[in-house]
Amino acid sequence: HWRVMTRPLAPNDGHAMALVVLRDETDVRRMELMRVDFLANASHELRTPLASLSGFIETLRGHARDDPKARDKFLDIMATQADRMGRLVADLLSLSRIELNEHIPPSGRVDLARAASDVIDAVSVLSDDRQVRVVLQDRGASAPVHGDRDEIVQVVQNLVDNAIKYSAAGDAVEVVIQPEVTLDQASAPWSGGNRGEGATRLPLVTPDRETGMLYAAVTVRDHGPGMAREHLPRLTERFYRVEGQKSGERAGTGLGLAIVKHIVNRHRGGLTVESAPGQGSVFTAYFPVAAPKAS
Numbered sequence: 001h002w003r004v005m006t007r008p009l010a011p012n013d014g015h016a017m018a019l020v021v022l023r024d025e026t027d028v029r030r031m032e033l034m035r036v037d038f039l040a041n042a043s044h045e046l047r048t049p050l051a052s053l054s055g056f057i058e059t060l061r062g063h064a065r066d067d068p069k070a071r072d073k074f075l076d077i078m079a080t081q082a083d084r085m086g087r088l089v090a091d092l093l094s095l096s097r098i099e100l101n102e103h104i105p106p107s108g109r110v111d112l113a114r115a116a117s118d119v120i121d122a123v124s125v126l127s128d129d130r131q132v133r134v135v136l137q138d139r140g141a142s143a144p145v146h147g148d149r150d151e152i153v154q155v156v157q158n159l160v161d162n163a164i165k166y167s168a169a170g171d172a173v174e175v176v177i178q179p180e181v182t183l184d185q186a187s188a189p190w191s192g193g194n195r196g197e198g199a200t201r202l203p204l205v206t207p208d209r210e211t212g213m214l215y216a217a218v219t220v221r222d223h224g225p226g227m228a229r230e231h232l233p234r235l236t237e238r239f240y241r242v243e244g245q246k247s248g249e250r251a252g253t254g255l256g257l258a259i260v261k262h263i264v265n266r267h268r269g270g271l272t273v274e275s276a277p278g279q280g281s282v283f284t285a286y287f288p289v290a291a292p293k294a295s
């Protein structure tokens with residue numbers, strides 16, 4: 001996509017001249033299109049629950065007014081829709097905040113293992129509700145990484161939320177922390193489970209290769225429906241969803257993995273997925289290890 005700018009020049013000697021500037025604006029244009037696309041998607045996603053809320057308000061004002069049973073049912077649906085809008089707005093805000101800071105490397109130090117155990121303790125309500133067990137291996141281990149605590153927690157949270165959401169009642173979700181892996185180990189097929197033939201680990205975010213760099217990794221594994229290979233590279237796109245999946249009451253926003261991607265990018269870490277239909281999914285996020293604190 002080129003922009004052409006011409007400007008006539010009038011030199012003194014009477015010759016007609018013009019200055020022609022050609023500028024490659026492909027990237028600028030692509031960013032603009034992405035932004036427009038994003039806004040259109042976001043508006044559409046917000047409009048759906050909003051339309052449902054307006055519809056039920058009308059019904060409550062009309063014939064459901066004097067029917068307490070119908071009223072309760074509609075109010076429940078409205079609460080679900082309002083909750084959905086709330087989650088969507090919260091995710092949109094997270095995404096724009098993280099994107100804004102993406103070029104600033106995080107300065108803090110976080111224990112990835114601790115972040116994982118905090119997340120798991122806090123999700124027990126959701127997992128009890130869905131009768132899914134979340135198991136953390138090696139509770140009490142430590143895995144210090146360079147990072148922003150809230151953002152690292154959000155990464156683990158989004159991966160664990162998804163694993164629970166796409167699991168069936170009675171399933172287990174396993175969370176494993178590896179305090180020190182190399183980049184090659186972090187992206188090699190995961191050896192922690194009996195993966196069937198053909199399931200490969202696909203990188204979704206890969207950090208720049210730096211010699212000798214060590215990473216701490218968090219792996220979240222579920223026994224849910226898994227995904228066909230063609231979906232995997234697109235999972236971190238905003239609003240991308242695999243069609244025909246049941247995710248229970250808590251329908252997703254389609255932004256969770258986009259948020260994970262931006263946080264991992266900011267931390268110069270990586271993200272991989274390994275999944276196949278009927279074989280569950282394994283997501284691994286990894287972050288540069290922080291040197292031990294000088295004492």
Ligand code: ADP
Nearest residue numbers: 162163166241242252253254255256257258281
């Ligand atoms: P959502 O909020 O919809 O879960 P995400 O960005 O977190 O959005 O995920 C994008 C899509 O990837 C989901 O809608 C779902 O189709 C698929 N997905 C993510 N995690 C899993 C998982 N653990 N098992 C199966 N499908 C998943």
